[in-house]
Amino acid sequence: MTSNLFYDFVFVGSGAAGLLCAYRMSQDPYFDQKRILLIDKDVKNTHDRTWCFWENGRGEWDQILSMQWKNIIFKSDSFHKTIALENYSYKMIRSGDFYRSILKVLESKKNFEFLNDDIIALHDEKNQLKVECKNTTITCSKVLNSIFDPNVLAQNHSFPYLKQHFIGWFIETEEDVFNPEGATFMDFTVEQKGNTRFMYILPFSKNKALIEYTLFSADLLQDEFYEIEITEYIKQLGITQYKITEKEQGNIPMTCYPFEKYNSKNIIHIGSAGGWTKPSTGFTFKRITEYSQNLVDFLKLNDDLRLFSVRSRHWYYDLIFIDVLWRDNSKGSEVFSSIFRKNKIQDVLSFLDEKSNFWTELKIMYRTSPRWLFTKSALNNIKNFFN
Ligand SMILES: Cc1cc2nc3c(=O)[nH]c(=O)nc-3n(C[C@H](O)[C@H](O)[C@H](O)COP(=O)(O)OP(=O)(O)OC[C@H]3O[C@@H](n4cnc5c(N)ncnc54)[C@H](O)[C@@H]3O)c2cc1C
Secondary structure, three states: OOOOOEEEEEEEOOOHHHHHHHHHHHOOHHHOOOOEEEEEOOOOOOOOOEEEEEEEOOOOOHHHOOEEEOEEEEEOOOOEEEEEOOOEEEEEEEHHHHHHHHHHHHHOOOOEEEEEOOEEEEEEOOOOEEEEEOOOEEEEEEEEEOOOOHHHHHOOOOOOEEEEEEEEEEEEEOOOOOOOOEEEEEEOOOOOOOOEEEEEEEEEEOOEEEEEEEEEEOOOOOHHHHHHHHHHHHHHOOOOOEEEEEEEEEEEEEEOOOHHHHOOOOEEEOHHHHOOOOOOOOOOHHHHHHHHHHHHHHHOOOOOHHHOOOOOHHHHHHHHHHHHHHHOHHHHHHHHHHHHHHOOHHHHHHHHOOOOOHHHHHHHHHHOOOHHHHHHHHHHOHHHHOO
C-alpha cells in the first residue's frame, strides 16, 4: 500500500458498524464504481464478543445465529417472572460468525480493499482527507470513523454518562443445571451496593452458559470484583463443579452526548463512536443494522455529512432515563422492576426499539417508578434537549 492511493470512502475501524455499512454499500449498485477501503488494527475474523438483540419474527441474521430464546427471565427482590416473548425472540450472534459472513461478501467485490494498520490521525483538508496510519497515509473523499475516543466523553460536563460494564464467563458444568428455554435478562437479586448491578445468563444447553456480572454505573470496578461476584453467584446456583471455557469483558458508553458534533462535511462517526448505542440499555448491534442502511441511503445524496441525523424523541426519553440512574445509581432495580411488572413485553420491546406509538410511550413512562425522580430529571434536562 503506498501513500498516493485515493479512495472514495475509507472506513476508519472495521468492527460491527464499519463492516455493516460496507456490507450495505456492497449490496447497492450505486457504490460499484467507488473505491472503498476498510482499515483496522486487528484482522477481524475471529470471535471477540457476543451480540444479543431481540427481534420480532424472522430477521436478516437468522442464518448465523448461535442461539435464540423464546422466554426471558426478570428477577429482583420485588418481582420475578419468566416472560414469554411471543412473536419476539432474543437472538444471539457470535461476532466471529458475523465478521466472516460479511468478509466473504466484501472479498468477492473488486472495489473493496482491506488494510491492517494502526490509525494515528485524521487530517481534514480542504478538498480531501488524509488518514494517517502507522505505516502509510491514505487520501480519500469521505471517512466513516468508528474509533471510539473516550477522551471525548472525559471532557463532557453537561450530559449524564454511565457505562455498561461487565465481565462474563462461559462455563461448562458437570451437572445439568441450566434451562436453555429462557435467558436471564436481568437478575437484580445480587447485592446492589448503591449501584445498578445485575446478573445476565445466556444458557446454551443444560450444562453450558454465559454468566455476566453487569453494572450500569459511572465507575468501573477492578476485574477481580466482577469475578468474585460471578464465583459467588455460581455457588448460589448450587454449582460446585465447572470449568471456565472463555471470558469476555465490555465497557459500553450509555449517554446522550451529541457525538455528531464531531462530524464534518466529509467525516462521519458511526457505531458507538457516533452515538449509535442505545443510551438506556447499551444495546448497539440492532441499531447498527438499521442506521447503517439509513446512512448508506444518505451517502448516495452526496450531501454534507453533518446533515445525517439519527435523533428522535426517544433521545430525550433516554436522556431522562440515564439522568435518573446517574443521579441515584441505586434505583436501577426499582426502575426496571416497574417497567417489566407493569407493561406488556411487546410494548416494552417496541418502546426500546423506538417503534412504539406516543400513547404507549406515555403509558410506560407513567408506570415507571420512582415517578418524582423522572419528573425532576425531565425538568433538569430541558436545556440539553436544545443542545
Ligand atoms: C464484549 C461485548 C459484548 C457486547 N454485547 C452486546 C450485545 O449483546 N448486544 C448489543 O447490542 N451490543 C453489544 N455490545 C456493544 C456493541 O454492539 C459492540 O461494542 C459493537 O462492536 C460496536 O460496534 P462499533 O463498530 O461501534 O465498534 P467496534 O466493533 O469495536 O469497532 C471499532 C473498530 O475500530 C478498530 N480500531 C480501534 N482503534 C483503532 C486504531 N487506532 N487503528 C485502527 N483500528 C482501530 C477496532 O479494532 C475495532 O475493530 C457488546 C460490546 C462488547 C465489548
